[in-house]
Amino acid sequence: MAAVVVVIPVGWAIAGDLVPEIPPAKGEHCVEPTDVMRRHHMDFILHQRDETMHRGIRTEKFELEECLGCHVRKGPDGEYPRYPSPKHFCNSCHSYAAVHIDCFSCHNDVPPEEESEDSDSSDGGSAE
Numbered sequence: 001m002a003a004v005v006v007v008i009p010v011g012w013a014i015a016g017d018l019v020p021e022i023p024p025a026k027g028e029h030c031v032e033p034t035d036v037m038r039r040h041h042m043d044f045i046l047h048q049r050d051e052t053m054h055r056g057i058r059t060e061k062f063e064l065e066e067c068l069g070c071h072v073r074k075g076p077d078g079e080y081p082r083y084p085s086p087k088h089f090c091n092s093c094h095s096y097a098a099v100h101i102d103c104f105s106c107h108n109d110v111p112p113e114e115e116s117e118d119s120d121s122s123d124g125g126s127a128e
């Protein structure tokens with residue numbers, strides 16, 4: 001009678017090679033520090049959680065489009081990955097962690113076209 005407790009890891013870094021492959025973002029940093037985003041991104045974007053509730057983190061209104069503008073990048077085929085694909089930033093972890101969200105039944109899962117023409121990407125940054 002071994003009790004197995006399944007905990008969704010929120011500190012991915014400790015999971016060795018079992019980590020999901022998270023597509024790299026555009027830009028130098030996120031709207032909040034990366035480890036905060038890793039654990040608390042839902043607090044910034046869930047409709048019903050835009051009041052302060054969690055560990056004193058003050059949430060503001062964020063637009064999903066902004067998130068996607070940095071995080072959803074075209075693949076080698078010139079197409080945006082769509083949410084059902086684990087190559088879509090938001091699903092890279094969710095598919096791994098079996099998190100289900102319905103956001104993209106209403107919201108677009110790719111950035112608006114104008115945002116995606118990033119020919120002005122001013123600084124060096126992450127040209128790997």
Ligand code: HEC
Nearest residue numbers: 044045046047061062063064065101102103104105106107
């Ligand atoms: C039933 C349709 C529906 C679903 C499902 C839905 N939303 Fe929304 N969402 C809306 C509408 C309508 C607005 C208001 C749009 C506006 O203000 O332009 C909105 C606004 C937002 C905004 C702020 C403005 C923006 O456009 O980004 C965020 C962030 C957001 N939703 C995130 C989410 C997330 C995260 C989920 C999934 C947990 C979700 N939504 C699911 C309909 C939906």
Ligand code: HEC
Nearest residue numbers: 022024025027028029030031034037038041062066067070
């Ligand atoms: C200006 C570009 C930009 C915007 C806008 C942005 N991010 Fe980020 N985000 C980043 C960068 C850069 C990182 C650091 C990880 C990386 O380099 O890929 C990051 C990290 C993250 C992580 C952690 C990923 C990991 O590797 O563990 C999550 C989750 C995240 N962002 C969600 C969001 C959400 C949700 C929004 C919208 C509210 C958003 N981001 C808006 C650039 C952005």
Ligand code: HEC
Nearest residue numbers: 008022038041042046067089090091093094097099100101
């Ligand atoms: C670094 C991995 C990672 C990335 C990238 C990521 N998520 Fe998550 N997300 C999670 C995990 C893990 C959970 C469940 C955590 C929990 O319940 O505490 C979660 C939960 C959520 C929830 C709450 C679901 C619920 O019903 O409570 C929403 C909404 C959400 N993510 C939206 C997004 C969106 C939108 C993106 C892309 C902009 C995104 N996530 C990118 C790991 C990630």
